[in-house]
Amino acid sequence: MWRRRPSWGCATRRALLAAALAAAVVVLYAAGGSPNGMPASLFFDDDAQAGLEDIPASNLTADHLLDGLLTTEFSYRSCRSRYEFAGYHKKSLHKPSPYLLAKLRNQEALQKRCGPGTAAHKKALRQLDSGEGVAHDDADCRYLVYINYRGLGNRMLAIASAFLYAVLTERVLLVDGGKEVADLFCEPFPGTTWLLPRAGWRSPLRRLVGYDGGSKESLGNMLQSGAVVVSADGNASWSSPQPPPYVYLHLAGGYGFHDKLFFCGAHQRLLRGVPWLLMRTDNYIVPGLFLMSPFRGELEAMFPEKDAAFYHLGRYLFHPTNAVWHAVTSYYRSTLAAADRRVGIQIRVFHKKQPPQRVLDQLLSCVRDEKLIPETIAGNDTLSHAIMVTSLSSWYYERIKGEYGGRVAGGVHQPSHEGRQRWEDTAHNMRALSEMYLLSMCDVLVTSGYSTFGYVAQVLAGLRPWVMARPPMWADDWTEGLDPQALPCQRAASIEPCFHSPSAYNCATGRDVDLDKVTPYIRRCVDVSCGIKLVNESSSQW
Incomplete structure (x- = not known):
């Protein structure tokens, strides 16, 4: 006999999701998680909504509305991130047409x-x-x-x-x-x-x-x-x-x-x-x-x-829900806001056989060559730095903290380390989304090639990242396509994401063409040899 599916209201769904996140936190700390990680309570804090008043539409400025991208037809309380986003990001010089x-x-x-x-x-x-x-x-x-x-x-x-x-x-x-x-x-x-x-x-x-x-x-x-x-x-x-x-x-x-x-x-x-x-x-x-x-x-x-x-x-x-946004802003204020300069590091390894030490050496070489993090202890007359690491593993965070923890006044932080990617896991994806937005609040970004996670963060931030070369996820061997003489990282030509697998077929002529020679604003990606991305044909303004 068929059983009727129970009807879950918002409160029930909220409780179930909270339990899932709490369970994830237990797993993380059992595995030696970072003490400054994001506890599940950050995603479900009813006190954060108590007494919160709507901003009248007449009080919403061009900054709130992202220079006209957004309308005033939503209430502030229903989705705080919609109108608070600008307050956590640099004022945009790039106005929508x-x-x-x-x-x-x-x-x-x-x-x-x-x-x-x-x-x-x-x-x-x-x-x-x-x-x-x-x-x-x-x-x-x-x-x-x-x-x-x-x-x-x-x-x-x-x-x-x-x-x-x-x-x-x-x-x-x-x-x-x-x-x-x-x-x-x-x-x-x-x-x-x-x-x-x-x-x-x-x-x-x-x-x-x-x-x-x-x-x-x-x-x-x-x-x-x-x-x-x-x-x-x-x-x-x-x-x-x-x-x-x-x-x-x-x-x-x-x-x-x-x-x-x-x-x-x-x-x-x-x-x-x-x-x-x-x-x-x-x-x-x-x-x-x-x-x-x-x-x-x-x-x-x-x-x-x-x-x-x-x-x-x-x-x-994309406007994170209040639960996600509360986690983002709370973590930002408690760990990153006090620093003068925030360096975001995003590490994604697609090949299990790729030695972690090789990835770490590449990252540290990139950071040193580009002088992204000070090599000496900050004095009173220098900017304070904070480093935020996002990775499925805590191994990189622990070693970066060992390398730079005593040199940067703002500390080294990792919001979470989930071990592996879990598709269609809401609790996992809420954490992932929060980390994309935290990366977008940084002043400098180092990202892993091929990673769409890094692409989203860099565009929301409006930053051209330093991109570390990575073997493609479909390669049989982790060394495939990697040039041992290549630089540890390259600056992306624009903030735009890479289209990994475009069509090179010219429909009018019936033959393939070199895509980066068709228009002045299409170029090859630094991290995907066959990929293309949009650039500004006049000059880089980012």
């Missing part, structure tokens, strides 16, 4: 008009479930569903990419992830939700985890199966009288040639009439969108400073 602000306001109106619970959304769901493929006109609602995939850093980069694609194609963005996303982030759009509602039993949205590169509904497989007809002049059309009700976009790392044809303008025009698009990616595909002729003009108008794309998108979209 008026055109970007207009596009954001239009997207907010679209999300509210077509989002979950509206008549338009209910109608679109009925048509999807019935298998109707309706060629929508511009007055109808169309949707882009981001499929939850990979770790938190990958997901944040992918969601930002999906959001920008939704803006460009006038689609409502719905995010898979449910309760965990709600525990991590506040709603970004006023008057609606970006969370994908639970789907019916027969809905294509029911089991999103089942879609992969082999799915018959993927664009790549449709292009090979004859569902799409390409004429001699390069125009593409559906072989059936109507477009399919939905198309799956497989853009995850390792995706094949036909999946990469997503980046062709002809196929973008084809997708225009599809009511629902389902996207799985663990990539920051924004540089690839800049290479597409249908979008290039719009993107250049939205982002006159090309290397500020995720800088604006990330600050607009």
